[in-house]
Amino acid sequence: MTSPWFASWFDSPHYHKLYGYRDEAEASRFVDALIRRLRPGAGAEFLDLGCGAGRHSKHLASYGLHVTGMDLSAGSIDEARQFERPGLRFVRHDMRVPFGTEAFDYVFNFFTSFGYFDNPGEHRQAVANMAGSLKPCGTLVLDYLNIRYANARTIPRETKIIDGATYQIARWSDRRHFFKRIQIIDGRGPEPMEFVETVAKFGFEDFRAMFTLHDLAIEEVFGDYGLNPYDVETSPRLILLARKRGVGCSAPGTPSEVLREAA
Secondary structure: OOHHHHHEEEEEEHHHHHHHOOOOOHHHHHHHHHHHOOOOOOOEEEEEEOOOOOOHHHHHHHOEEEEEEEEOOHHHHHHHHHHOOOOOEEEEOOOOOOOOOOEEEEEEEEEEOOOOOOHHHHHHHHHHHHHHHEEEEEEEEEEOOOOHHHHOOOOOOOEEEEOOOOEEEEEEEEEEEEEEEEEOOOOOOOOOOOEEEEEEOOHHHHHHHHHHHOOOEEEEEOHHHOOOEEEOOOOOOEEEEEEEEOOEEEEEOOOHHHHHOOO
């Protein structure tokens, strides 16, 4: 049986070379903004789901929080584990498989680490697992791309040369998905190699429907890593902050202006 694209691509050394530019400072500023907004209590348990090599997890742990980083990629988890210390651990796991019952106060899913699956039921199952792992009144923060912004700014073709390897990148989309084909020419290995990334076109209403099924109520929506208000046309990101319903939780607010914008 052929492995799904994300299982093979995320464990490829070329994936880490191509995306090695990811900004540690930007990740830290995003975490700082969330911590100021959320004001977690002492001893709060955090899950960084789809943690990659752990850039967000490391900064979360610097606050003295209890952080678990979780990712399917064995290579990413192996890299992240060099940073383990008391209060920070990394686990290899597939988000489609349950990963705890009422174990976390906060679940973070950053940098479009969702939307990769062929079967729509697998996306719903992943959301069910996030909700199931949250304690009552716990908080989910899911950071996704903004469909309209991404559609308007697609770069159809580009070429990058990194460490002697050539990456020929093509991008396109249909009604339901974004696609990115990466062809790699590297004289040090078999060539050309090819990977195709596929990301579902989920918008605000798609997430609200999935969240509602599992007692997650959206409380706030942000449009970038500075936590500025979301605008459906101009925001680069769709960042959702949702609360798991439970007895004694404060009543969620209704971001009415955002709901009208997102519709």
